[in-house]
Amino acid sequence: MSRRRVTLADLAEAAGVSRTTASLVMTGRGRELRISHDVEQRVLRAADELGYRPNAVSVGLRTGTTRTIGFVSDTVATSRLAGDMIKGALEAARERGFMLFIGESEGDPELERGLLHAMQDRQVDGIILAAMFTRTIKVPKDIGPAVLLNALPRPASGLPSIVPDEIEAGRSAARVLLDAGHHDEVYLIGAGPTLNDVPADSVAAVERLIGIRETGLRIAGGRVCADWQPEHGLAETRALLADHRPRALICLNDRVAMGAYQALGEAGLSVPGDVSVVSFDDHPIASWIQPKLTTVALPHYELGRQAVEVLFAQMAGEVEPGQVFRVSMPVRHRESVAPRS
Amino acid sequence: MSRRRVTLADLAEAAGVSRTTASLVMTGRGRELRISHDVEQRVLRAADELGYRPNAVSVGLRTGTTRTIGFVSDTVATSRLAGDMIKGALEAARERGFMLFIGESEGDPELERGLLHAMQDRQVDGIILAAMFTRTIKVPKDIGPAVLLNALPRPASGLPSIVPDEIEAGRSAARVLLDAGHHDEVYLIGAGPTLNDVPADSVAAVERLIGIRETGLRIAGGRVCADWQPEHGLAETRALLADHRPRALICLNDRVAMGAYQALGEAGLSVPGDVSVVSFDDHPIASWIQPKLTTVALPHYELGRQAVEVLFAQMAGEVEPGQVFRVSMPVRHRESVAPRS
DNA sequence: TCGCATCGCTAATCCGATTTAGCAAAGGGA
DNA sequence: TCCCTTTGCTAAATCGGATTAGCGATGCGA
Structure with missing residues (x-):
């Protein structure tokens, strides 16, 4: 391989100073500890020529901090x-x-x-x-x-x-619909309608629901998904469409929304013409599916x-x-x- | 925070031996260098009690290897x-x-x-x-x-x-179609039909094409995509369907295939009933779209x-x-x- | 001229391990 | 009894820097 790394000792020798002096200059404490400008320049030049870079392992050992x-x-x-x-x-x-x-x-x-x-x-x-x-x-x-x-x-x-900030995200999603005039006939896919209807252990589900409900948006119903995957979104949306005619859907994440799209397509409903959809996460697929999905992004x-x-x-x-x-x-x-x- | 880490010196003192001995035992060289079984046990026990773990930074400095x-x-x-x-x-x-x-x-x-x-x-x-x-x-x-x-x-x-091994992958994709009896009316989306019809700098495109062609599969035509994204897959497949009626598609990756699915859907063609589709990458969406996509996985x-x-x-x-x-x-x-x- | 502060730099120690060289005690052969 | 091995362990050097303490030379005031 290449020749041995340049050490502080090499640098000191090249500059004709002690290791201490070389170290002081390189750590920028030269001024503080009265190293003459002349010597400082000499060391810096030598460091540049030799391509000196301090061994971080050694520094770590001595200083206790490894960056x-x-x-x-x-x-x-x-x-x-x-x-x-x-x-x-x-x-x-x-x-x-x-x-x-x-x-x-x-x-x-x-x-x-x-x-x-x-x-x-x-x-x-x-x-x-x-x-x-x-x-x-x-x-x-x-x-x-x-x-x-x-x-x-x-x-x-x-x-x-x-x-x-999932609660704020819930509010944002609801507001997107409210701003578009959707005050009712809004259904949830993935969780809800109450705070008890959530997948196990999902902080996100609970907080998103809290945010959504805080806005006062009227929620006509909701379907829990055991797992937020496209196939569950598909199944639950199908089930929902059997009895109801939503004007807007809040999907608890984009993968669920992808399933919902499929179900809406099957039912001959167009997005957003017949049904508006908002979602969460901003997963890459959100901009791959047609029409592109409006979603509250996980940052x-x-x-x-x-x-x-x-x-x-x-x-x-x-x-x-x-x-x-x-x-x-x-x-x-x-x-x-x-x-x- | 917690108290200072246990060092080799601490261990040596606790075991009543020198640092050298402690080190030899801990590095497993005790046998080799004739440390008595008795002392060895003493050191090991002390190490266990103190929860001694060697400082990797120090070891790195000394041995030059940091794991x-x-x-x-x-x-x-x-x-x-x-x-x-x-x-x-x-x-x-x-x-x-x-x-x-x-x-x-x-x-x-x-x-x-x-x-x-x-x-x-x-x-x-x-x-x-x-x-x-x-x-x-x-x-x-x-x-x-x-x-x-x-x-x-x-x-x-x-x-x-x-x-x-992209060439072998190309062969595999082609063989999937050949095994299903697709010997003609097969079109490529994303590249082809010749080795010159590829996106810039794409090693994958070239090698996949080489593999596909090696099998002797008859390629009826192909459409290059500037970028292997769903929207290009959609556009190129639409364009293809305007003049041709494929029985099978080899999409150069799954995102392109996703676009192709959309175009086929628009044209009222079903997958795989009317058109079979194979692809490459095994991106997560491959199992999210319907029907689930047969694809050659990037490992x-x-x-x-x-x-x-x-x-x-x-x-x-x-x-x-x-x-x-x-x-x-x-x-x-x-x-x-x-x-x- | 002497004492003291300041300047400019360096010797020596330390961080926490590994490793080399070697020392003291016990054992063995002549 | 003397010398030579072998056994069992340790002192000291080393890795590559940072840091503390301090040394010699110069300048300055009295």
Whole structure:
């Protein structure tokens, strides 16, 4: 391979100074500790010529800080939605010269412990604990500086959390319909009509429902889906259409909406002419299906960014224990909503 | 926070031995260097009680090996397809006690250099250079042990490559139709009919075409798409249907196929009754659209795994310079192909 | 001319492990 | 009894930097 890396000792020798002096100049403490301008320039020039870059492992050992963050998720890393979360975290970290370790626990606590250990052993400066779906999680002890992403601590742990503002999202979805004149004949697919009619463990479902109902929108009915997949959306919408003639549908996510589209198509109903549809998530398919789906977006990228930024703020001691950061969910206006005729 | 980490010195003191002895026992070299069974047990017990875990940063500095791999991609990390690639790499790495640094270069060479430096400074043991779409890339100098994932080196660089076997995939797709009795009236959507009719820079398009044509399947015609997105698939299939009546379609990927489904639906043609459809990628939508799409899967998970495994093999000196590893693409038989009537 | 502060730089220590070289005690052969 | 091995363990060096303490030279006031 290439020749040995240039070390501080090499640099010092090339510049004709001690390692101490070289170190002081390179860390920018030269001024403060009275290194002459002349010597400083000499060292900087030598560093440039030799292409000196400090060995981060050594720095990590000496200073105890590695400019590294651990990102542990149950399975976020693989889900499409989560790619953007990682991307946001990655960019925010990079802006500050930090790198990210990624780990997936697959929901296995044993594995999670192992990952956390592996990261702590590598002296990460902080940890992001992320969840695939918004939910509550048990926080391991002695985790050090950490934030929860898309999750809330089950027994309060003092760690800050970053979550999407699902309640506001519910309000937004309802308002899109209200603004278009849909005050009644609105049905829910995926959950509802009451707060008890939700898939198990779905924080998103509950909060979206709360938001929707807060606006005062009259909900004519709703169908729960065990799982928010297209086939369930299809089945439940079919069942709904057997007895009812909705003028608008709020689908609890885009995959469910995709199924709903299929059912509406079968029934000879056009979107948005006969039925308006709003949804949640802004999954890629939302702009692939015809007509393109108006949906309230999960801000994955922004969630990832915020997690990193909150982590830095926390390390700087600027965060209240247990503080919850809600990231707003923007509406993507597309083609699936028409004014009520 | 918690109390200071347990160090080797703590362990040695607790066990009443020297740091050297403690280290020898913990690294398993005790036998070899004649540490008595008695002392060995004493150290192990103390380690267990104290919960001693060696500081990986220190080990990294001393031994020069950090049990860490750098994963740099143009933008893989965020694309859905790539999530699985990372997952595969993650799991293969974890099985050997390695962690992964993730970085995204966004195709910016400057950024890529920065990422590679950041990783080299952290003494990664090897690097995986990944690409979003299969393509050729210029390999930076002095990169150390590395493999290319979903990419081939432009000027031969001696680095091994891991790529999906697209030619075999083309053969597989064609054979699915041939086996169902479709020997003619088969059209291509997304590329073809000749090897010149492909989107720019698409290795996949060329190789899939080569594979398809090798089987001797009679291709009645083809429509290129500038970009393999649903809307182009829709437009090109519409255009095709204006003059022709295909009995089978090979779509160059699933998103194009999704557009083709829409066009076929508009034309009142049923899948697979009137027209059989095969495609490539096995994108999640392939099992969301109706009828479920028969497609030749990009083995993302397997690609990720292989990249890590080849990297280890390379570090062990078991890989030929420039060796190319082709990962086979399995057919997912679903509902979109029917026998030719 | 002496004492003291300031300037400009460096020697030595430390971070937490691994690894080399070697020391003291016990055992064995002549 | 003496010398040589072998056994069982440890002191010290090392990795590549950051940091603390301090040293010699110069300048300045009295």
